Amino acid sequence: HSNREMWFQDLFPPNMCPINAKTFYGIMFDAGSTGTRIHIYTFVQKSPEILPELEGEIFESVKPGLSAYADQPEKGAESVKRLLDMAVDAVPPHLWKKTPVVLKATAGLRLLSEEKAQALLSEVKEVFEKSPFLVPEDSVSIMDGSYEGILAWITVNFLTGQLSGQNQHTTGTLDLGGASTQITFLPRFEETLKESPRDFLTSFEMFNSTYKLYTHSYLGFGLKAARLATLGALNTEGMSCEKAAFPVSTSNETEVADGQMFRSSCLPKQLEAEWHFGGVKYRYGGNKEGETGFKPCYLEVLKVVKGKLHQPDEIRGSSFYAFSYYYDRAADTNLIDYEQGGVLEVRDFERKAKEVCDNMERFSSASPFLCMDLTYITALLKEGFGFRDNTLLQLTKKVNNIETSWTLGATFHLLQSLGITY
Template sequence: MSSLRTLFIKVFCIVAVVLFLYQVPVVDVRPDHIQPEILDKDSVLTEISGTAAHFSTVESTPPTTKCTVPHDLRKPLVQYIIMIDAGSTGSRIHVYRFNNCGGTPELEEEHFQMTEARLGGSGLSSYDDPEEAAASLDDLMKFAQSAVAREFHSRTPVAVKATAGLRLLGFRAASEILEAVRARLEARFPFPVVSRESGGVEVMDGEDEAVFAWLTANYLLGNLEPGRDGGMHTAALLDLGGGSLQVVFQQLPGQELEKGKALQTDLTEDRFVHRLDFRGKEIQLYQYSHLGYGLMAARKTLHQSVVDRASPHHGLSQPVLNPCLPVGSCIKVALDDHILSGKHEVVMEGPANDSDNKTTATECRELIKEILNKDDTTCPTSPCSINGVHQPLIEEVVSGDVYVLSYFYDRTHPLGIQESFTLFDLHELVLKVCAGESAWPALFGNVGGVVEVLLEMPEWCLDLQYMEALLHDGFEVTKSRQLRIVNKINSYEVGWSLGASLALLEKTTW
């Protein structure tokens, strides 16, 4: 009994001591001027960076507001693609954000940036040192880092597609630059670079440019949505560049049989057919790149033809009549290879008055037809378009819209032509532009800035006549058919970069 009393007393004493110690305040032994404080988030950021505003972070964004689960569970809900267009005059970066809420990826936003102008050009081909060329993309890639949510960096592929500038450098020089670009992107930035096998950093050929532009346009138009009746209702593209002309449109199975077995054989050649896989469906496209039929190349050929037609006794020191120029105009043209004197500068004049213009307009059309070389004797497999190249007639195989891009847009849109027009409208525009300086104020007085543009660039008369002949004589587009000129659809640029990005989305690995 006494032992129990002793145990009880000990337990009571221990509990009493603990309670006593719990009540004693803890003495802060630090100096009085150092007091504990509770720091909020802004205070911490200020301590780290000087001011909270200077703290750089990528704010995490919701995956998408359109849905919570992807349509195809094998696909992520949101995907980014980074595409760099390495052109001859500069490089441009496109950062695309897609969601996979539906059967076709939906483009939610695009971020765009380009390299700053630089003396001598800012394109990859303008640098002598491959390492400097590669470094020229650093600012674009830093821009991409800020445009892509941080949690997506390791899952966002980047591709670099070089065009005309690097093609002209030659294989070895271009390869050295592309290798330097790949090495720098892989070493310095968090994005996976698309593999060599998938064309991650490459010089892209003209045919791929055209096919990807076709994909861009028809995607933006909604022509490729699941369940949409495509085929003949997809849009055709005629893309008039400086050195070449690209033609792309979709062919339905069996169309190649309409003209007989020989046509079927010819169409299976790679130079005419591109088979595009999109959303599990194979799309067969007719595509061809007409080198030498771009606008600047055609100008050069026409000027050369005018001089070659002049009498050998004419003498190049005297002005030469060019029937494709406006009334009363006079320009100097540099010829690379004249039959008499090699490189030479020639003065060319347009017709003297309006009555002469009617005659010379016919002469100009004949000159252009010669260049187009649309002759049955040069067409081994009919039907043909220009220069003896086989092409199914657009009027027969395309019931959808025909979009004319690039220089078609650049030359007609500033002059006030409507987005949807016919060759009748284009012919009226040709007559106005070729009427000459004295007539322009009355004809274009309500379209701001046109007279000044034409005074500075009278060769627009030649350009428009070439376009009219190309469409009507070369591709046999009827005069009443509606054509469409655009450079954007739904606020997005109609170019190859979006189409190339869509093609990347089709892949499961890069």
Template structure:
């Protein structure tokens, strides 16, 4: 009878009693089911075609094997385009018979301060050549970046902004590449120096190694000069704070699994073409000992005109160097740091990252033109700062007429300034950067990489960033 009562009571248990009795089991089952239901509810229904379309928007059709990048270097002396192709390991892949497409033209964007549309259209032929080497199906996925350097930075008013906007509009309308507004910009001088350092160390296979195994870089452009080299962590911690409005001295970069403390500084107004103006300012209306005798004229730079007449005594390397040192402000600016280069700028502390120095751009050009580099077809050469001093002495002791036959490889427009250019390059290295006149440095135009020569310029560093 008692068993029957229990059985009857169990048959009449309420739903709530059952739930209460088995609540633990129900919770274990219901929570995952609720989560799955929620996910399915919030996810939109997608067909396989939709998924593939999404992938195609994000990646190129051949994403796993090749990626392209197009970089315009809009410098003060001209515009250049670089096209690079990378494999999945970020190693360069050949484009035809070369590891990059490189084309250039003159003048640069800064030569059109009052005609932004003409400035943008000046890139048309370079764009056409870039598109010719990138497969049609890859173009929509290929980034195109334009980095304007010191020449555009020095234009007055809203001219730089108008030119950049015209270039953005031009690329949107004429280009089949992937263009973005923030990829067309005036390149920060320190960023330019950092990209240059990445480029050269990448090509030399130095990235991923200890900072002491990397090389330092000095890049002499038309409007600015950059120095960049890796420093130790202890030196990085000693870095002074930059003045208000200036970029910090040290950038942390992570490359191939290695952290680098990169000292980098860009000196605006001290590229080779801009420095001519600074040197002429020192003597103002009087004759300048850096101008070859026999030249009478003026020098135009950055929208200003400077008198460019020789001293009554002709040109002299010694007198010219005195003027250059004043233009560099080697002794004229108080150095508030442990050690300075020129103009009161911290020198980074030196160290192993600076011992092996690669020097590029106008340093290489002038050295090749006057015979410091013996082989005119060479891409790399070992020289010393004193070699620039010797070449300067030779040039400064020559009048304009004799210089035409003595230096036949110098462009006629540059010939009157040859004494000035060579003296400046010597003084910049020795008086400005404090490099021993007898120290060997490497002049570099191109770097050998996988049995090919690649232009040693900042755009490769920018391309690596764009496709990473």
């Protein structure tokens, strides 16, 4: 689906737009652990004195993510090329040379060996260099986890209008990816600044303001990584907030522990199946004879999160924007409308987890992991971050028809660094 609607058209009817309005573009790739996405942003500068406005976005995605091509980097780059061809069609030829293209990879590539990650990145770089677009220095890289949180926070608060004008009531953001998860907010209490680990606080400049944000990316705490941790399929020895010891594939596909079967009370009793993640094959199944259901599942999942995350007191009473897998799982279980999103309390995830886990047969046709995923989300929010049962979560996929993704914040940052705008 693509979208070029002008969401501000009520404010500026087309016939009122000055004739000399300038349009320009920015292309940002999100190389996530489960998929690669292209965001083509259109900006309009109505007059030289005022800041350009975001006009619209074209969005497309492919699965699997780049990290799945760890041993075939050319094939990985090929998947990027197919998405980039969309941009060739979308951007008018006379603007190609002025349109920057950048790819930032997240947790999937962070977990690969340096060598494999670099091979993928340099193949992608070659694709970019063969394209007609502007390829800035450092255009293909692995993004630092703290930027992922900051840039998503920038996106959401920009789209909701909180970064302009006087009364800025910014909202914190929660992103749950496949391999990592981020929490970001603007601390209001001195206490939070004092009590947080140093590297959880970052100053960031954007739109002529400096924001001192609390942000952290927990590698290994994404939804899919958490599945493996719950199954006991990760070598969790020495696992800390910073690093999860992942089995990284060496050959084309590695089978973990000689086809060992990993069992969990969070899965349907009779289930036995295989799962491929990060180039590794896992066998997993339900507790054939043992317990299943929410209670035993919650205890299993609790081991993965308890005591592993920093809990800032300040967030207990505030509300947050939540997207990615928080959104997907809430939509899968009709907690929210798939198109509209909605507002939930943390306890709604728990209620739904109980419903699904205690009636596993009824729900397993959707995904055998639905019970585990909802239980993990519940445990992550309550025991991980320390949210209250009644903490409000605003689940959003799009604001004003623009995807809530760190990619928009990254594009602002890019245009700013190139001196194009902001």
